[in-house]
């Protein structure tokens with residue numbers, strides 16, 4: 001589907017526009033795109049850039065996730081006009097770039113962009129709707145993953161990152177929150193809001209991302225090439241997957257900085273040595289010594305049980321030769337490359353350059369030189385070219401070559417030779433797909449990755465061939481003009497700063513070789529997706545022992561081999577050694593506990609003793625069994641209210657029905673009941689969802705409900721909601737108690753933990769704002785150059801606009817919260833702060849951070865809003881507790897969920 005060309009014009013906000021220069025009085029409820037109108041539905045997510053809503057095509061049942069990014073920053077009264085304009089411009093450039101980049105990507109593990117539209121006041125990006133939940137919730141439910149499961153996800157992440165890197169794209173914000181899970185149980189990487197193009201011999205200077213996942217060189221404000229920062233973040237993600245916690249954490253932000261820069265990682269003893277080795281290669285503080293993506297992909301842990309490294313799904317390419325396709329130049333917009341004519345001239349110059357010609361000759365030579373396949377590869381019957389290519393440059397680089405991606409990239413005429421060439425290929429490939437798309441019936445839609453492309457485990461063993469590498473130099477430096485250190489997000493996730501990302505030319509080595517393409521999983525089977533695999537292991541309530549009861553029972557879906565044995569402790573130890581090294585004892589003293597150091601650990605009893613064993617682990621089955629047993633109950637059940645429930649039906653919905661839009665539930669429930677025996681449960685859910693969706697004109701159910709309803713006003717059927725497949729990711733406890741009893745327990749615990757709550761249909765909406773003694777917040781001395789580089793930290797906040805990226809004059813920095821757990825940051829060589837101030841307070845800077853001013857948003861990062869739903873587990877007469885984060889810091893949220901679960905002791 002063609003993507004609206006945001007750089008070529010703005011769709012007026014029309015009836016929804018307001019007279020205000022920056023803010024419409026009301027958001028629109030329909031989005032016109034070249035492919036038709038989309039009707040906005042409920043909010044399914046929120047980030048620092050804005051809300052994400054479900055949207056449905058007006059003339060069909062197709063659903064997408066619509067990311068709504070307000071244009072312009074919120075004026076908090078502290079910014080000068082110039083600051084604001086700079087911030088707005090930078091934000092605009094970034095958003096445009098995000099849309100431009102994502103619209104070109106075509107990868108099964110990257111969330112595809114369906115369309116994008118820019119109006120007077122907003123950007124609307126219509127993404128493929130990923131309806132399997134968040135990796136974050138999956139980890140909350142499971143604590144940590146078995147290595148085999150983690151490997152599956154890691155291979156997919158590696159595949160996606162390698163694809164990006166070989167297209168000159170660096171994500172720069174890889175973190176657990178940006179990994180969603182599709183209905184097939186595969187990952188989908190989202191949020192390319194910080195992504196950029198990199199030149200293999202250039203340097204980026206924008207320092208951005210989430211602190212927990214940020215590479216040390218970013219904290220030190222050192223220029224970087226690009227891929228190496230993704231490798232670090234990937235290492236953190238892998239650690240989180242297998243350990244259930246982040247490797248670097250501290251209550252004190254300076255201490256956290258220090259830990260990241262020191263890079264000393266504690267590995268739990270249950271980790272395999274191969275896994276430890278891989279993580280230790282990724283979390284190398286010196287980016288030059290850090291593993292390249294190539295090394296990661298071919299690491300023994302990564303290939304264990306598989307025939308080789310993950311497929312990166314790069315399409316076959318040939319070196320570029322003139323004449324080139326003028327249609328492609330026309331479509332290379334959104335990157336500030338200049339006019340089509342200038343793009344053409346630059347590309348022609350590049351492909352006629354000696355470096356490129358050398359690369360092409362090398363490529364041809366390698367292509368024509370047969371090399372014997374390796375033993376394992378012979379068995380798979382791969383083509384000779386493949387072995388030759390794989391064994392030549394690839395093996396050299398992996399085993400003996402320099403380990404930084406920076407030195408490897410840039411010599412392949414087909415992949416990442418230069419950003420301009422990469423975008424040319426991507427645009428051309430997109431246009432080709434669209435041509436196929438418009439061709440009759442068999443054409444695949446380019447956004448529909450899941451149907452278009454076989455997943456790794458389902459692919460045939462014959463690899464797609466990519467090009468060999470040639471040892472030539474690409475000295476062409478790439479510049480991304482226009483981006484200034486502004487572009488505030490609507491929430492305090494800090495983004496980037498700097499005369500952004502104008503790469504400097506550096507000397508480089510050679511590019512890593514192509515990977516084997518599709519592969520067949522040997523041991524792990526085809527895994528039809530986490531959502532479709534259910535354990536049959538379960539125990540009935542009477543069988544629960546005291547020991548079982550002391551551990552929150554978990555409703556989980558896991559692979560047949562999912563571990564049910566005792567869970568191991570993996571608390572973060574806060575040793576004296578740490579304190580000494582960090583030199584921040586006071587920052588950690590006091591009653592406040594690290595917020596997520598044991599977040600994913602097994603629950604601890606009231607006395608603090610760690611429990612072992614999962615207790616009851618049940619499966620959540622749906623489908624026929626559920627249908628049989630739930631049909632009568634369904635009539636009474638309220639429609640699901642959470643985004644996750646909603647997502648269940650994303651791809652099952654039919655066209656919208658006329659007449660929806662009035663009072664919901666009763667009619668539809670009755671209708672559901674009437675058809676209970678004849679229809680599949682999916683169809684019934686679908687119809688309920690349609691009815692519900694049709695009645696959510698603009699804001700979420702939640703938002704409507706937040707007006708507050710006490711449980712007394714809710715009828716019985718509203719006290720809990722049914723959980724189907726979606727519960728797999730976020731139902732973390734179950735109980736045989738009655739719903740009112742569970743609700744009473746939750747009320748008790750929330751009060752005990754000082755969480756404000758409102759009772760809503762199916763559960764509670766909660767808000768927690770920890771109190772902080774500002775006097776205890778440290779304020780390290782600032783160096784004279786402190787205003788030159790900025791790190792800012794902040795959590796996610798909903799409905800606010802926050803411009804973090806500006807190069808206005810230095811202002812009073814905001815106070816970092818000691819529990820400021822999300823810690824997004826940005827840092828710029830050239831920028832100074834113009835972040836809208838809230839809760840101003842003392843500044844702080846990491847010790848030794850001579851040119852860095854650390855900032856944080858105390859209020860924004862510390863306020864946590866979340867929902868707790870009580871869900872019914874079909875068949876088992878059990879109820880579960882399901883959490884959903886609305887706003888606030890990820891790790892704070894996890895910690896809170898964990899604490900509530902512990903205290904609930906269901």
Ligand SMILES: Nc1ncnc2c1ncn2[C@@H]1O[C@H](COP(=O)(O)OP(=O)(O)OP(=O)(O)O)[C@@H](O)[C@H]1O
Pocket residue numbers: 044045046047048049050052065067111127128129130131134177178180190191192193493796
């Ligand atoms: N394609 C999608 N399908 C389903 N949910 C989505 C999708 N894209 C985003 N979401 C939800 O919306 C949330 C915010 O999306 P996203 O991370 O893109 O926004 P953001 O403003 O860039 O966030 P951040 O502050 O982390 O950068 C996600 O965490 C996820 O829950």
